[in-house]
Amino acid sequence: MILLVMSSNVLAQDHNPFAGDSKAAKAGEYEFRINCAFCHGLGARGGGRGPDLSKTTKHHGNQDADLFRTVSNGVPGTAMPANGTNGQGVGMTDEEIWQIITYIRSIEVKAPAQSAGDPSRGRRLFETDANCSSCHMVNGKGGRLGPDLSDVSTSRTRAALIESVRNPSQRLAWGLTESTKEFAQEYRTVSLVTAEGKKLRGVTLNEDQFTIQVMDFGQQVHSYDKSQLRSLTVTRESLMPVYDEKTLPDRDLSDIVAYLLSLGSN
Amino acid sequence: MMTRTMQIKQLHKSLTPLCHFAILITALSTYAQLTSDRLLNSAKEPQNWLMYSGDYAGRRFSALDQVNTTNAPSLVAKWVYQTAATGKLETTPLVIDGILYATAQDDRAFALDARTGRPIWMFQHPVPADIRPCCGHVNRGLAAVGNKVFLATLDAHVIALDSKTGNVVWDIVSADYKLGYSYTLAPLVVKNLVIVGVSGGEYGIRGFIDAYDAETGQRKWRFDTVPAPGQPGHDSWEADSWKIGGAPAWMTGTYDPATNQLFWPTGNPSPSNRGEGRAGDNLYSNSLLALDPDTGKLNWYFQFTKHDEHDWDATQVPILIDPDGKRLIAQANRNGFFYILDRTTGKLLHADAYAHTTWSDSKDTDGRPAPNSQSSPTLEGRTVCPGALGATNWMSPTFSPGTNLFYVTAREQCDIFSTAPQPYEAGHAYYGSAYFPSDKAEPYWGALRALDPQTGKLKWEFKHLSPTWSGVLSTAGGLVFTGDAEGNLIALDAVSGKPLWHFQMGGAVYASPMTYSVDGKQYVAIAAGSAIYTFGLR
Numbered sequence: 001m002i003l004l005v006m007s008s009n010v011l012a013q014d015h016n017p018f019a020g021d022s023k024a025a026k027a028g029e030y031e032f033r034i035n036c037a038f039c040h041g042l043g044a045r046g047g048g049r050g051p052d053l054s055k056t057t058k059h060h061g062n063q064d065a066d067l068f069r070t071v072s073n074g075v076p077g078t079a080m081p082a083n084g085t086n087g088q089g090v091g092m093t094d095e096e097i098w099q100i101i102t103y104i105r106s107i108e109v110k111a112p113a114q115s116a117g118d119p120s121r122g123r124r125l126f127e128t129d130a131n132c133s134s135c136h137m138v139n140g141k142g143g144r145l146g147p148d149l150s151d152v153s154t155s156r157t158r159a160a161l162i163e164s165v166r167n168p169s170q171r172l173a174w175g176l177t178e179s180t181k182e183f184a185q186e187y188r189t190v191s192l193v194t195a196e197g198k199k200l201r202g203v204t205l206n207e208d209q210f211t212i213q214v215m216d217f218g219q220q221v222h223s224y225d226k227s228q229l230r231s232l233t234v235t236r237e238s239l240m241p242v243y244d245e246k247t248l249p250d251r252d253l254s255d256i257v258a259y260l261l262s263l264g265s266n
Numbered sequence: 267m268m269t270r271t272m273q274i275k276q277l278h279k280s281l282t283p284l285c286h287f288a289i290l291i292t293a294l295s296t297y298a299q300l301t302s303d304r305l306l307n308s309a310k311e312p313q314n315w316l317m318y319s320g321d322y323a324g325r326r327f328s329a330l331d332q333v334n335t336t337n338a339p340s341l342v343a344k345w346v347y348q349t350a351a352t353g354k355l356e357t358t359p360l361v362i363d364g365i366l367y368a369t370a371q372d373d374r375a376f377a378l379d380a381r382t383g384r385p386i387w388m389f390q391h392p393v394p395a396d397i398r399p400c401c402g403h404v405n406r407g408l409a410a411v412g413n414k415v416f417l418a419t420l421d422a423h424v425i426a427l428d429s430k431t432g433n434v435v436w437d438i439v440s441a442d443y444k445l446g447y448s449y450t451l452a453p454l455v456v457k458n459l460v461i462v463g464v465s466g467g468e469y470g471i472r473g474f475i476d477a478y479d480a481e482t483g484q485r486k487w488r489f490d491t492v493p494a495p496g497q498p499g500h501d502s503w504e505a506d507s508w509k510i511g512g513a514p515a516w517m518t519g520t521y522d523p524a525t526n527q528l529f530w531p532t533g534n535p536s537p538s539n540r541g542e543g544r545a546g547d548n549l550y551s552n553s554l555l556a557l558d559p560d561t562g563k564l565n566w567y568f569q570f571t572k573h574d575e576h577d578w579d580a581t582q583v584p585i586l587i588d589p590d591g592k593r594l595i596a597q598a599n600r601n602g603f604f605y606i607l608d609r610t611t612g613k614l615l616h617a618d619a620y621a622h623t624t625w626s627d628s629k630d631t632d633g634r635p636a637p638n639s640q641s642s643p644t645l646e647g648r649t650v651c652p653g654a655l656g657a658t659n660w661m662s663p664t665f666s667p668g669t670n671l672f673y674v675t676a677r678e679q680c681d682i683f684s685t686a687p688q689p690y691e692a693g694h695a696y697y698g699s700a701y702f703p704s705d706k707a708e709p710y711w712g713a714l715r716a717l718d719p720q721t722g723k724l725k726w727e728f729k730h731l732s733p734t735w736s737g738v739l740s741t742a743g744g745l746v747f748t749g750d751a752e753g754n755l756i757a758l759d760a761v762s763g764k765p766l767w768h769f770q771m772g773g774a775v776y777a778s779p780m781t782y783s784v785d786g787k788q789y790v791a792i793a794a795g796s797a798i799y800t801f802g803l804r
Contacts, residue, residue, distance in 0.1 A: 030688055034697055085353065091398065096694070208752035209731050210768055236709075 013072075013094075014065040018102045028103030031096050039079070044107055050080070051155030054109050059154040067101045111158075117258025126256050130248060135240065138263065144219045145203055146187075146240060153261045161257045165248070168240035189239045190214050193230040203239055300362055300410055300429075302457055306523055312742075313783035315361045318407050318452035319662060320780065323586035324520035324529075326664040327740045328781045332788040334743030337803055338757045338766040344789055344800045345383030349374070354776040355793040356404045358452065358662075358737075360415070361782035366791075367429065368798060369405040369452075373419045375427060381784045383800065387432035391419050398446045398693060400468040404776075406518070406660075407452035409460060411480050418449030418462045424478055426460070436483035440464070444693050446471050452518050456528060456559045459486055463515025463530060467579065470510030470536040470696040475555075477562060487562030491515055491532050491550050499549035507544035510690050512536030513551040517581035517660050521559065522593070525610060528559040529586075529595060533579030537696045539643055539654075540575065540685045547572040552580040554597060556612060566612035570599045570634075575643050576625070576683060577654040577701070585665045585672065587719055596719050598663055598674040600656030601625070603635050604722050618722025620715055621657030621676045625650050643683035643701075653681030654701040655733075662737030662778035664746065669760050671716045671725055673746050677733035679710040714738060714748050716763060726763035728756075737778025739790070747790055749775025755792055755799065771799050 018024035032044065039050035046052030056062055060070050071092075074082035084091025092100070126132045127142075135146035152161065163170055188204040190212065202216035212232065214222045226232060243253070304311065308321045312329035320326045333341065349355060349370040359368035366380040373391040378384060393403070397420045408415045414435055417425045421443040426435040440462070441447035446469020454461045459477040467473070473491035478484065492511035493499040503511055512535045519530035535544060535551035552571040557564055570580045578601045585596050586609060595609035602623035606615045614633050625641035641650055655677060663674040681701040690696055712730035717723070728748075736749035746760045751774045757767040773795015781790045789800040 030697075031695075034695060085402075093396075093694070207731065208770070209750055209754055209756070211770075 013068050016064045016068075016098050016101050016105070018098050019064075019105070021102060022106075024099045024102040025106040026103075027096075028099035028101070028106075031092060031100050032103055035092060036100065044104060046156060046160060052157050052160060053104050054107050055154065055157060056108050056110050057154050059151065064101065067104065068097060071097050071100065116158075117254035117256075119255070119259040119262040122255035122257065122259030125252055126259055130243070130252065130256060132256065138260075145215060145217070149260055150263060153263045158257055158261060161260060162253060165243045165253055165256075168238035168242060169236060187236075187238060188234050189237055190232070190234050192224065192232045194224070195228050195230060197230070201239075204234060207234065298363060300412060302411060302455075305411060305455060313361075314363065315359070315780045315782050317360065317409060317454065318358050318518045319520065319583055322456075322521040322523065323665075324583045325585055325667070325740075326583075326662050326738065326778065326780070327666055327668075327742075329742045330781055330783055330788050331741065331743040332783070332786075333741070333745065333781075333790065333803060335745060335759050335766060338743070338745055340804065341757065341767050341769070341790070341801045342804050343769065344802045346800070347378055347383045347385075347798045349796045349798075351796055354402045354404050355796055355798075356402075356406045356450075356776050357793050357798070358407045358778050358780050359791055359793075359798065360408055360410055361780075361784075362410060362429075364784050365429075366782075367408050367410065367415050368793075369407055369417065371405070371796075372403045373405055373417065375408060375415065375417045375432065377429070377432065378798075380782060380789070381787075383798075387430075389417075389427055389432035389434075391417065391423070391425065393419065394421050394443070397421050397443055397448065398466070398469055398695075399448055399450065400465070400695075401450075404450050405452075406450060406777075409453035409455045411455040411458070411460075414480065416453045416455070416460045416480070418451060418453050420448050420450070422447045422449060422464070424449070424453070424460065424462055424476070424483070426480070426483060438478060438483045438485070440476055440485075441471075441474075445469065446693055449516075451516050454518050454521065454528075455480060456521050459559065461519070461528065461530075461559070463517065463519070463532075465514050465516040467512040467514040467516075467533045467536060467538065468695050468697065469693065470512060470690050471514065472509065472511055473513040473515055473532060475515045475530050475557070475562070477559070489555070489557060489562040489564070491555070493549065502546040502549040504543060504545040510536055510696070511544070511548065511551070512538070513548070513553075514579075515555075515581070516579075517583065520584055520586055520595075522586055522609060525593065526559065527565060527609065528557045529584045529609070530555045530557060531579075531581045531584055531597070533581045534574050534577050537688060537690075538574070538577035539683060539697050539701065540688070541573050541642070542685075542687075545573075548574065552578060554580065554584050554595070554607070554612075556609070568605075568607055568612045568614065570597070570603075570605060571601050575685070576601070576641075576650060577697075578652075578656055579659075581660055582658060583662050585663065587665055587672075589670070589720060594719070596665070596672055598658050598672065598676075598717070600652070600658060601635070602652045602657035604672070604674075604717055604719075606719055606722070616722055620674065620717055620722075620724065622651045622678055622680075623657070624680070643685040645684060647682040647684035649680055649682050651680035652677065653679045654683070655679065655681075659735065661735050662739075664738045664740040665719070666740035666746070666760055668740070668742055668744065669716075670719070671760070672719045673714060673716050673738045673740060673748075673760075675712065675734055675736055675738060675748065676715045676727075677710075677712045679733050712751075714746070714758070714763070716746075716760075728758055728763045728765065734775065736775040736792075739779040739781060741781060747779045747781075747792070749777070749779065749792055749794060751775070753794060755779070755790075755794065755801070757790075769799075769801065771795060771797070773797065 044053040133142040135143040205213040351371040353371040376388040377386040446466040448465040491513035514533040535548035553569040604620040626635040712733040713727040716725040771794035777793035779792040
């Protein structure tokens with residue numbers, strides 16, 4: 001069957017007219033690079049803001065119609081912009097969106113039916129022995145210094161989660177080339193000394209040329225004028241401790257990751 | 267075609283004949299004709315801002331000095347106008363005799379009372395849903411002459427509006443927007459011509475600069491930036507690659523009345539990231555063109571980046587400078603070098619790096635930076651500095667005759683350039699693969715740099731936390747003003763670079779500041795986020 005594409009408006013929006021077409025997948029890869037890769041990463045493996053799209057479970061649905069809608073309209077209230085509105089790259093025609101979806105289908109990897117690790121043991125470790133809860137919240141329970149992990153099962157692969165624990169300073173975001181959003185892409189660790197000589201360590205919540213907003217270890221928020229500080233150091237070295245093999249054996253890590261991947265699946 | 271305008275009319279009823287006469291006199295002086303002569307002598311009316319770059323030399327400098335290094339620390343906000351639109355606001359307002367004229371996202375044009383920010387009229391061009399802008403639904407401002415202001419639109423129209431009401435006087439279609447042709451720039455009026463340069467280098471267009479009669483909208487000339495067979499420069503393109511050669515002309519040029527030359531910069535060849543298939547220098551991409559404004563004929567050209575593979579559009583404002591009476595033109599180019607040319611001949615006098623560059627270690631026989639063997643993109647990707655967005659971009663530099671320094675917003679960011687074959691399809695984005703921020707070059711940052719045009723050397727720099735898209739303004743008050751990506755407007759001492767004042771506007775700056783005066787009070791204005799802010803003394 002020859003598919004004649006006369007105009008972008010003629011294409012249906014509920015099923016992919018290029019399904020399985022390797023040329024369309026290739027064209028989609030180019031489009032993805034230009035329009036999507038800086039949030040979703042090279043090869044769609046995820047970035048600081050955009051989830052890994054190789055997972056077959058996706059946050060806003062994985063049917064053709066879901067993907068088309070998510071790309072066209074964005075996800076209001078999140079960093080996912082509507083087609084053509086992100087000021088980066090160019091707006092895509094319907095045909096180009098289906099090519100991107102064809103590309104995504106070509107790199108999708110189904111998660112194994114039986115995932116390794118024991119989620120209940122993992123939960124116990126997360127909340128007690130491994131001390132993850134002191135900085136990370138899950139479903140409203142836990143600390144505030146690190147990211148909320150309630151929804152991580154649909155946005156990160158097992159491999160990415162293991163990497164984040166073994167190598168916390170690993171770059172999260174492939175990064176936009178400018179701050180078009182209100183918040184920085186990466187977690188930044190800050191050490192400062194105030195005019196009164198008070199020392200403080202924590203994470204930056206926001207920063208500009210003249211001011212910095214910080215959450216300290218006690219989970220208190222502070223605002224400072226940089227000109228009033230005795231010293232200020234901001235680094236990308238994560239505050240999260242490095243959980244190496246000795247601190248957290250492979251089996252424990254596997255259970256914790258299994259717990260995180262089980263969240264939201266009920 | 268429908269247009270919607272709003273105007274506030276003031277009706278005076280039951281007046282004596284003497285009052286009628288007085289009102290008439292007032293009206294005439296308030297709305298004195300904006301003649302071409304006034305544009306040529308813009309320096310004589312520093313209270314007004316008559317064109318995009320402030321004057322024909324492109325200096326973005328104001329002779330106003332009421333706001334100066336002594337009182338700048340006490341600047342306060344005067345008024346704010348919110349466009350309530352999404353997307354980047356890139357406009358530089360004009361101010362003519364107490365009325366501010368500007369544009370917003372999606373080709374809205376409007377006039378405000380420059381004293382209070384209150385709207386006088388608004389015009390909304392109906393923009394089609396299927397336009398092809400590369401970089402947002404942006405517009406950088408209007409041009410004005412006589413009783414008209416001029417808007418160039420995302421669907422490739424050039425429109426003349428009545429400056430008192432916003433009513434459409436004429437509306438001309440320049441090119442087919444479905445093929446990727448578009449306008450984002452503020453036009454330039456020279457004599458009786460409205461001059462515009464087209465956008466669309468991301469779509470394999472064939473670029474041009476057009477001149478339209480200000481009265482009638484008739485096109486007087488077109489200069490094609492990619493030469494056709496038989497035209498000089500055509501042999502700098504392999505085979506048929508010229509047909510989709512790009513070379514857009516999307517930033518407002520400058521003009522030298524003394525030598526009657528129009529200076530217009532051009533952008534990237536297509537596809538921007540892949541040189542294979544378009545062997546040759548690819549004229550006149552990434553060039554400065556010196557045109558005769560009456561005929562559109564080319565006097566001379568200078569190409570900054572030959573056979574570009576990094577998307578280094580040379581679309582930066584080329585500023586006329588006259589040290590010791592020499593007739594020069596200066597451009598801090600996107601490729602990381604600061605070029606000084608003789609503007610009569612186009613001869614390069616010197617080129618010096620003003621940002622971190624890795625693509626060139628040597629100069630050719632003309633003194634032009636020559637690429638080394640480590641600069642071309644590869645399939646696997648190669649890190650090159652500056653990145654694709656450049657050591658600077660379209661944001662305005664400024665030249666201050668007070669300090670004789672050239673101030674430019676610099677971006678320090680490197681990219682991994684990768685390339686792969688991509689077929690051309692009309693109306694589809696055409697890059698030849700892409701570029702990514704390079705981890706190794708982190709953290710990215712920016713700086714406002716003060717350069718000495720005589721030597722090419724850096725005098726001072728003020729570091730930005732992140733690379734910014736803000737332009738720079740200089741004033742006779744001894745100040746330079748710039749914005750940043752985190753939403754600050756900053757006033758600095760023009761001699762030392764010391765920051766004197768700042769204000770957090772709450773939205774990233776994608777525009778260049780300007781200044782004007784009404785009723786003897788100076789205002790500094792800039793677009794930030796989705797609003798226009800003005801500042802002045804208490």
